[in-house]
Amino acid sequence: MWNFERRGRAVGPVAAHVPAPGQRLAGSRFVTHYGPVPQFKPDHWDFRVFGATATRVNHSFTLKEVQGLPASRLSADLHCVSKWTVPENDWGGVLASDLLDIAPPAADVTHVMVWAEYGYSANLRLDDLADGRAILATHNHGERLSPEHGFPLRLVVPHLYGYKGPKWVRGMEYMTADRRGFWEERGYHNVGEVGREQRYSYQEEPGEGPVL
Numbered sequence: 706m707w708n709f710e711r712r713g714r715a716v717g718p719v720a721a722h723v724p725a726p727g728q729r730l731a732g733s734r735f736v737t738h739y740g741p742v743p744q745f746k747p748d749h750w751d752f753r754v755f756g757a758t759a760t761r762v763n764h765s766f767t768l769k770e771v772q773g774l775p776a777s778r779l780s781a782d783l784h785c786v787s788k789w790t791v792p793e794n795d796w797g798g799v800l801a802s803d804l805l806d807i808a809p810p811a812a813d814v815t816h817v818m819v820w821a822e823y824g825y826s827a828n829l830r831l832d833d834l835a836d837g838r839a840i841l842a843t844h845n846h847g848e849r850l851s852p853e854h855g856f857p858l859r860l861v862v863p864h865l866y867g868y869k870g871p872k873w874v875r876g877m878e879y880m881t882a883d884r885r886g887f888w889e890e891r892g893y894h895n896v897g898e899v900g901r902e903q904r905y906s907y908q909e910e911p912g913e914g915p916v917l
């Protein structure tokens with residue numbers, strides 16, 4: 706359950722924690738990821754938007770430029786597919802939909818691969834990044850993200866399991882066909898909707914993911 710504030714204006718109701726199917730509550734210290742926490746290198750850091758962009762030209766943002774984009778907030782539970790839920794996060798950052806407006810995809814784009822440090826990736830339907838459903842977060846509960854939670858930038862998509870939200874995110878690739886990301890290639894559901902308990906790839910219906 707979640708609400709959001711777009712560019713400083715409340716757009717949704719203030720949500721309380723609502724249990725999701727098959728999940729149990731974890732403490733706020735819950736941290737999970739594959740591999741080590743990457744070191745932030747300010748001189749080399751950029752955020753790239755590439756692939757099938759509307760102009761066929763790639764976009765690149767420095768951290769300062771990302772921080773200068775319209776700020777929004779999104780409150781939401783974080784659901785890990787391993788059945789732990791961290792309730793009521795308060796994410797601050799740039800709505801994915803605002804970034805899609807600033808660096809638009811071509812008309813035939815259907816999916817987006819979100820890339821992070823060390824080659825971690827997650828594929829999403831373009832619609833999953835639509836208005837108010839996803840945020841590129843720089844803050845949680847008003848504080849800068851900590852290194853283990855994804856500093857300086859992470860994606861949060863509350864209606865999808867946590868593996869769909871890369872920490873230490875570095876780019877978005879616009880795609881005209883679907884392709885599996887890191888966990889989607891390793892047995893996790895290609896769509897990953899929390900409300901439908903889409904946890905594992907063996908649950909996929911025809912059309913929900915590229916052939917394995």
Ligand SMILES: Nc1nc2c(c(=O)[nH]1)N[C@H]1C(S)=C(S)[C@@H](COP(=O)(O)O)O[C@H]1N2
Pocket residue numbers: 735736737738739740783784785786791821822825853854855866867868869870871872873
């Ligand atoms: N780069 C990267 N991002 C990642 C992961 C990862 O392994 N690497 N794990 C994901 C998973 S499975 C979850 S549940 C959340 C956990 O976020 P947290 O550690 O901030 O609680 O991060 C997601 N983002």
Ligand SMILES: [Mo]
Pocket residue numbers: 737784785786787866867868
């Ligand atoms: Mo997870």
